[in-house]
Amino acid sequence: xxxxxxxxxxxxxxxxxxxxxxxxxxxxxxxxxxxxxxxxxxxxxxxxxxxxxxxxxxxxxxxxxxxxxxxxxxxxxxxxxxxxxxxxxxxxxxxxxxxxxxxxxxxxxxxxxxxxxxxxxxxxxxxxxxxxxxxxxxxxxxxxxxxxxxxxxxxxxxxxxxxxxxxxxxxxxxxxxxxxxxxxxxxxxxxxxxxxxxxxxxxxxxxxxxxxxxxxxxxxxxxxxxxxxxxxxxxxxxxxxxxxxxxxx
Ligand SMILES: [Zn+2]
Ligand SMILES: [Zn+2]
Numbered sequence: 001x002x003x004x005x006x007x008x009x010x011x012x013x014x015x016x017x018x019x020x021x022x023x024x025x026x027x028x029x030x031x032x033x034x035x036x037x038x039x040x041x042x043x044x045x046x047x048x049x050x051x052x053x054x055x056x057x058x059x060x061x062x063x064x065x066x067x068x069x070x071x072x073x074x075x076x077x078x079x080x081x082x083x084x085x086x087x088x089x090x091x092x093x094x095x096x097x098x099x100x101x102x103x104x105x106x107x108x109x110x111x112x113x114x115x116x117x118x119x120x121x122x123x124x125x126x127x128x129x130x131x132x133x134x135x136x137x138x139x140x141x142x143x144x145x146x147x148x149x150x151x152x153x154x155x156x157x158x159x160x161x162x163x164x165x166x167x168x169x170x171x172x173x174x175x176x177x178x179x180x181x182x183x184x185x186x187x188x189x190x191x192x193x194x195x196x197x198x199x200x201x202x203x204x205x206x207x208x209x210x211x212x213x214x215x216x217x218x219x220x221x222x223x224x225x226x227x228x229x230x231x232x233x234x235x236x237x238x239x240x241x242x243x244x245x246x247x248x249x
Contacts, residue, residue, distance in 0.1 A: 001025045001149045001248040003175070005240045007038045008212040010181065011063040017041050017242045018063040019213045021156065021177060022052070025149040028127035031055045032145065032156050036066035039074075041242040050078040054118075054126055057088035058158025059142035060095050068096065069103035076111055083114040087124055087131070089143045093117040134169035136160030139189045146170060152248060159213065161191045162199045171203050175248050180211040183221045193225050200235075208236045208248070 002024040007017025018035025029052045039049065049071060057065055068086075075084060086096055096117070100108050108115065118124050121143060123132045130148040135141065138160030146169050147154045155173040157166065170176060181190035193211070200206055214222055219239065226237040240246075 001152050001154065002245065003154065003177075003210075003248055004245045005210075005212070005242060006031075006041050007035065007242050008214075008240050009037070009063075009242075010213045010215050011061065013216050015216070018067070019179075020064075020067070023129075023147055023149075023154065026128040028129060029053045030126065030129060030147070031071075033058055033064040033158065034067035034071055035063040037063075038067040039070055050075045050080050052084070054085040054087055056126075056131065056145060057086070057092060058145065058156070059089070059138065059140050061140055061159065064158065065095075065099065069100055069107070072100070072107060072111065072115075073104065075113065076107065080113045083116050085116045085118055085126065087118040087120075087126060089121050089133070089141060090119050092119050132169060134165035135163060136166050137163050137189060144169060146173060154248065157191070160189060161186050162196065167199060172205060173203065174205055175208045175210070176200070176203075176206055177210040177212055179213040180222060181213060181215050182218050183225060193222050197229060206235060208238065208246075210238050210240050210246075212240065214239065 004022040006020040008019055009016030018037045020033045020035055020038035023030045031052050034055055121133055132146045133143040136144050142158045142160045144157045144166045153173045155170040155176040157178040159179050179191045180193050182192040184194045186192045186195055223239050230237045
C-alpha cells in the first residue's frame with residue numbers, strides 16, 4: 001500500500017495545503033478528502049489526478065471538500081472515460097450536488113464519465129478495499145475511516161477528537177493518520193497530542209502514526225513532542241510534509 005499526502009495543513013494553512021491523502025493498493029487509487037488547497041502539490045506529477053478511482057469525504061467542511069469542483073473539472077478536461085466514485089456519509093450526494101451547483105452549474109450533467117455515489121455510515125466495499133467508519137467529535141459530523149487493504153489496516157481520522165466509537169474502529173490499525181491540532185489540551189472538536197498518545201497507548205499493533213491538520217503555530221512544539229515519544233513502544237511518529245510519500249507494508 002502506498003500513502004501520499006497531497007496536503008497536511010489545518011483549515012486555514014496557506015503553506016502546507018489542506019489535508020488530503022492518496023491511498024494506492026492493488027492498482028486502485030483512493031483519495032481521502034479534497035480541500036480547497038489540496039490539488040496544488042506535486043500529487044499532480046506523481047499520481048495523475050484524473051486517474052483517481054474514488055474519493056472518500058470524511059465530512060463537508062471546505063478544507064476537505066472545496067477542491068472537488070476543480071478535481072471534476074480536471075477530469076472532464078482530460079476526457080476521462082471510466083467511472084469515478086464519490087463516497088461518504090449519508091447525505092454526500094446531496095451535498096456534492098449543492099456544491100457543484102454553486103461552483104460550476106452544469107458541469108455534472110456534462111461529465112464525459114459516469115459519476116457514482118456510494119453512501120454509508122457503517123462500511124463500503126470499494127475495489128480491493130473495505131472501508132469502515134465511525135464518528136469522531138467535531139462540530140460537523142465527521143466519519144473517520146479504516147481502510148482494510150488485504151491484511152493491512154490504515155486509519156484516517158479526518159477532523160475531530162477520538163471517541164469511543166473511533167477508538168474501537170481504529171484500535172487494530174497498523175498505520176494511522178490523525179488530526180492533531182494542538183500539543184496538550186484539546187480545543188473543542190479537535191484532537192491534541194497528549195490525549196492522542198494516551199488513547200493510542202492501548203492500540204496493540206500500531207506501527208506508524210502520521211500527525212496532520214496541525215495548527216501552524218503548534219507544529220514545531222508537536223514535532224519536538226513527537227521526537228521524544230517516538231522511541232516508545234517502537235511506534236514511529238511523523239509530521240509529514242505535502243507531497244511526501246510512504247510505502248506501507
Ligand atoms: Zn479540517
Ligand atoms: Zn472540519
